[in-house]
C-alpha cells in the first residue's frame with residue numbers, strides 16, 4: 001500500500017457575500033468548496049477536472065495553506081496544516097509548491113529569472129547556502145529545459161511556454177514533495193503544451209513528486225493523471241482511476257462532460273452521441289437542494305431534490321460516484337470497442 | 339442581397355444565369371505588416387484561401403500565426419497604423435474589397451460578411467441593452483420602425499435559443515452568462531443575414547458543455563442559411579467535428595490545405611503532422627507526447643527558406659534556401675513543403 005501524503009477531510013471553504021460600503025452586512029455565502037474529501041498518494045498524479053467556477057482554484061489555495069478552510073481539514077502526512085506554525089509551517093511550505101496558469105502575472109516583471117528562481121532560497125537558506133545559489137539556479141534552468149546562460153534575463157524576454165518553465169523551476173527550487181498545478185498548460189498552444197506536459201512527467205519520474213493536477217481540459221488530465229476527481233459546484237461528484245473515470249463513468253455530469261469533448265478525429269463525428277446539457281450552472285451562493293446537478297440532469301427524480309447523494313461506491317460500479325442512480329453508459333460508442 | 343452588392347461588375351456566371359460566378363470570398367496572396375518602433379513584423383506573408391456558400395473552412399494555427407489579422411483585413415478593421423496591407427486581394431463575389439471605398443465596404447460589413455469574436459463582453463456595448471443593439475441594426479440598415487425592429491430582434495434572440503427572448507431583450511450584456519452572451523453576439527452578427535460568417539475562436543473562452551451548445555447552434559444556423567463560414571481556431575478537436583476544409587497557418591502563410599478527412603488521415607506538411615502528434619487524446623491514455631521542438635519564429639526575423647525549417651524533423655539543406663510555395667498535390671489538396679509527396683506517400 002502506498003502511503004497517503006495528503007488527506008483532505010470534509011473540506012469547506014465559503015466566502016461571505018457582503019452588501020453596503022460602510023456597514024458591511026453579510027447577505028450570504030459563496031459555497032466555493034463545500035464538503036470535499038480525497039487522498040493524494042505518494043508519487044501519484046491526481047487530476048481535478050470541472051468547469052469554471054466549480055471550486056478548483058479555491059481548493060488549490062486551501063491545499064497550499066494560502067487560505068484557511070471554513071471547516072474540515074487538510075492533513076499533510078497526518079498533520080493538520082491549518083494548525084501548524086513557526087518552524088513546522090515553514091517546513092510544510094517547502095514541501096508543497098504551486099504552479100499557476102498564467103506565469104506572467106505570477107512572476108515579478110522587475111526581477112531577473114535568476115532572482116525569481118533563487119527567491120525561495122532566501123526564505124529557506126538551508127536548501128542552498130548563499131555561495132551556491134547561482135549554480136543551483138543554473139541547474140534548475142537546465143532541468144526545465146531553459147538555457148542556463150539566460151539567468152540574467154527578465155520574464156518579458158521569454159515566451160509563454162518558457163515562462164511556465166520558469167514557474168516550474170521556481171516551484172522545484174526547494175525540492176518539494178507535492179506540486180499543486182492549477183491549469184499549468186491551459187494558456188499554452190498545443191505544441192508548447194505538449195512540451196510542458198512532458199517536462200512535468202519527466203520531473204515526476206526523476207524526483208518522485210506527487211501532483212495535484214487541476215485543469216478544465218479533460219484530455220490533458222487523462223494524459224497525466226493516475227486518478228481523477230470530477231467537481232461540480234463545490235462538490236466532488238466522482239473519483240476513480242483514469243480508466244474508471246474515462247472508460248466507465250457513472251455520474252451523469254461526468255458522462256455529459258466527457259461526451260462534449262471534441263475528439264480530433266473527423267471519422268468519429270457522426271457516431272458521437274453528445275449528451276446535451278441545458279441551462280447554466282446554478283449560483284454557488286444558493287445551490288440546488290439534494291443533488292446539485294439535478295437542475296441540469298436528465299435522470300433527476302424526486303429523491304434527487306430531497307437527499308444529497310454521497311460520494312460512495314454503489315452496486316454495479318467499481319468506484320465512488322455521488323449519484324443516487326449511478327450507472328454505466330456508453331458515451332462515445334466508437335471508442336467503446338466491446 | 340444583390341441590391342447592396344456591386345455584382346453588376348462581376349463576370350456573369352458560366353451557367354448564363356447572370357449571377358456572379360465562382361467563389362464567394364477569396365483571400366489571394368495577402369500580405370500585411372506591422373510597422374512598430376521595434377521594427378517591421380511581417381505578419382501575413384501571402385495568405386490564400388477561399389470559402390464558398392454553405393461550407394465551413396477552418397483556419398487552424400497556433401497563436402501569432404496571423405489568423406485574426408487575416409480576418410481583420412477581410413472585415414476592413416485592421417489596426418492601421420501600425421498594420422499595413424502590402425499586397426494581395428480580398429475578393430467578395432469577385433470584387434477586390436481592398437480597392438473599394440469606405441462606404442462600399444461598410445455596406446458589405448454585416449450584410450455581406452459578419453464576424454463574431456472570442457470575447458463577447460468587449461464586442462457588445464455594455465451601456466446598451468442586448469436587444470437594443472440588435473434592433474439598432476434593423477433600424478439603421480433596414481430602415482425599420484422602432485417596433486418592427488424590436489420584433490425582429492426578439493426573433494433573432496429566439497433563433498439563437500435564448501430562453502425567454504422577449505424578457506431578455508431589455509437585459510444588459512453583463513446580465514448574461516458567458517454562453518448566453520456568445521449567443522447574443524451570434525444573433526447580432528446574423529441579424530442582417532450575411533453570406534459569410536467569420537467566427538474567430540468563438541468558443542475558446544467557454545466551458546466544454548457550453549462550447550458544444552454553441553458549435554451546434556453555429557452549425558445549424560449555417561446549414562439553414564447556407565452561409566460560408568470561416569472558423570478560426572487552434573482546437574484540433576473542434577475542427578474535426580465541424581470543418582469541411584482546413585487551411586493550416588504558420589508564420590503568416592498557409593502551409594497546408596485539405597479536406598478534413600485527408601488532413602487528419604494523412605497530413606501533407608510536417609507542421610500539421612507535428613500538431614496532430616502533440617495533442618493528448620481523450621480516447622487514449624497515451625505515452626509521452628511527441629512534440630514540435632522549439633518555438634514559432636520572430637516575425638521581424640523569419641528564417642530564410644522554409645519558415646518551419648528550424649523546427650522541422652524532415653528538414654534538408656534545400657529547406658534553408660528555397661521557400662516552398664503552396665502547391666497542389668492531388669485533388670483539392672495543397673502543401674507548402676518541398677517534401678510533401680514523400681510525406682503523404684510514406685506509411
Ligand SMILES: Nc1ncnc2c1ncn2[C@@H]1O[C@H](COP(=O)(O)OP(=O)(O)O)[C@@H](O)[C@H]1O
Pocket residue numbers: 015016030031032050051052053054055056057058059284
Ligand atoms: N476570494 C473570493 N471571494 C468570493 N468568491 C470567490 C473567491 N474566490 C473564488 N470565489 C468564487 O468561488 C467559486 C469557485 O471559484 P474557483 O475556485 O476560482 O473556481 P475554478 O477554479 O474551478 O474556476 C466561484 O463562484 C468564484 O466566483
Ligand SMILES: Nc1ncnc2c1ncn2[C@@H]1O[C@H](COP(=O)(O)OP(=O)(O)O)[C@@H](O)[C@H]1O
Pocket residue numbers: 372374379381399400401402403404405406407408417420421637
Ligand atoms: N495591432 C497590432 N500591432 C502590432 N502587432 C500586431 C497587432 N495585431 C497583431 N499583431 C501581431 O501579428 C501577429 C499575428 O497576430 P494574430 O493574427 O492575432 O495571430 P492569431 O490570431 O493567429 O493568434 C502576432 O505576432 C501579433 O503580435
Ligand code: SF4
Pocket residue numbers: 251252253291292293294295297298299300301304309322323324325326
Ligand atoms: S443524484 Fe439524481 S440529479 Fe443527481 S446526478 Fe444522480 S440522477 Fe442526476
Ligand code: SF4
Pocket residue numbers: 607608609644645646647648650651652653654657662674675676677678
Ligand atoms: S520544406 Fe523542408 S523544412 Fe519546410 S516543412 Fe518541408 S521538409 Fe520541413
Ligand SMILES: [Mg+2]
Pocket residue numbers: 056057058
Ligand atoms: Mg481556477
Ligand SMILES: [Mg+2]
Pocket residue numbers: 405406407538
Ligand atoms: Mg487570434
